[in-house]
Amino acid sequence: MADIQGSGRDTELDVVIATRDRPAPKLAACLDALRHQTFEHFGVIMVDDGGRDPVAPRVGASRPTRPVRVIRNEESIGPAASRNKGVALSDAPYVLFIDDDCISHPELVARHHAALGGAAGPAVSLGPILAPPGRRLPPWTHWDADRLGREYARLGRGESAPVWTHCYTGNLAVRRADFRAIGGFEERLARQEDIELGFRLSRLGCRFAFDPDAVVWHDSDRTLRTWTRIPALSARFDVLIDQLVPDSERLSSVRGDLSRRHRLLRLARRAGRVPAAHRCAVTGAIGTGCLLHALRADRPSLAAFSLVWDLEYTRALAEATAAPPGRLEHRPV
Incomplete structure (x- = not known):
């Protein structure tokens, strides 16, 4: 020290x-x-x-x-x-x-x-x-x-x-x-x-x-590459919290929040269940969001990045909840 x-x-x-x-x-x-x-x-x-x-x-x-x-x-x-x-x-x-x-x-x-x-x-x-x-x-x-x-x-x-x-x-x-x-x-x-x-x-x-x-x-210096990994990491650790501290009811809270999201987000999730559609939607939303931000159209730009977060989070949440208990990684790689 x-x-x-x-x-x-x-x-x-x-x-x-x-x-x-x-x-x-x-x-x-x-x-x-x-x-x-x-x-x-x-x-x-x-x-x-x-x-x-x-x-x-x-x-x-x-x-x-x-x-x-x-x-x-x-x-x-x-x-x-x-x-x-x-x-x-x-x-x-x-x-x-x-x-x-x-x-x-x-x-x-x-x-x-x-x-x-x-x-x-x-x-x-x-x-x-x-x-x-x-x-x-x-x-x-x-x-x-x-x-x-x-x-x-x-x-x-x-x-x-x-x-x-x-x-x-x-x-x-x-x-x-x-x-x-x-x-x-x-x-x-x-x-x-x-x-x-x-x-x-x-x-x-x-x-x-x-x-x-x-x-x-x-004063964040987070890169786009780092940011796009966070929704999936957050989903995995929400599941891990639920396993480690069951009375937190973390997943119940998360699912309740997801069910209240905008109807268009919920529709996009269903379409994104197909892997190719998911990749296209995420890539397209990132590109659109960046372009709109450059044009100072902030509200639709924020909506595009909300779509990215929601799609990446919900896909990872489905994968993590399907994994056997104890198989989740404790630390992000």
Whole structure:
């Protein structure tokens, strides 16, 4: 472990960040935003998950003004296990998880600390993960940002209540005692581990609070190739969650959501049961969505990428539910 700067004082909250091969400018921007927090008594624990370029020298070169502890896994153990390792190093009463490509609002730590400190009983503090202001995102990350943004807007207006399915490690704060009481992240999951953690926190009796002003901006550099793999990976891990934690009723919730999707999406699924038709529909929707985005026809572009996600997810879900229990991969390849 590299202690870039000793704490020198007790911390009331630790920010835990798992990282692996994040480009230096993005990692520096993440740490720089934490340097400008209005809340004073917090530290940063960064877990370098076996990246090719060790993080500690880069963090040291940035001359952090707040406590930063860096621990390196010589071989990758995955994001869930890395975050568990980070929490194990903390002795603060509260822990905040953000991702290594997130830029924190200056009030982020203060607002999460206030939410957890003022709560009676077990609590989880959630905040929005938004697209960087003024940026024109690629169409696939625009789709991600739009989907999340609409849900956060509903939460902010009180039209829906925060629940365990809103738990994302890009912006999630918990009491360390509650985290330890449920055993931390399920290390067999390489996706959806944050949502599964949220379910066990709800089972513990945690109250979920959403603060629309506890913002991080997600500066994603996800490629189209990476994005198109995510729906299938998400489907497989939803099935795995259902197997590992049956009382989560994850698949019942997912199927209910799928049944409420737009009628045209449901019709496209039926047509896409033929492999050749599925491939043509996905390829055509991606091309159409990219073209419409370039023409700034955002609404139909988003609809095209919704079709891609739905087709890839539902095909993988059917395959995963048909697989014998225990045959699903725990980690995406």
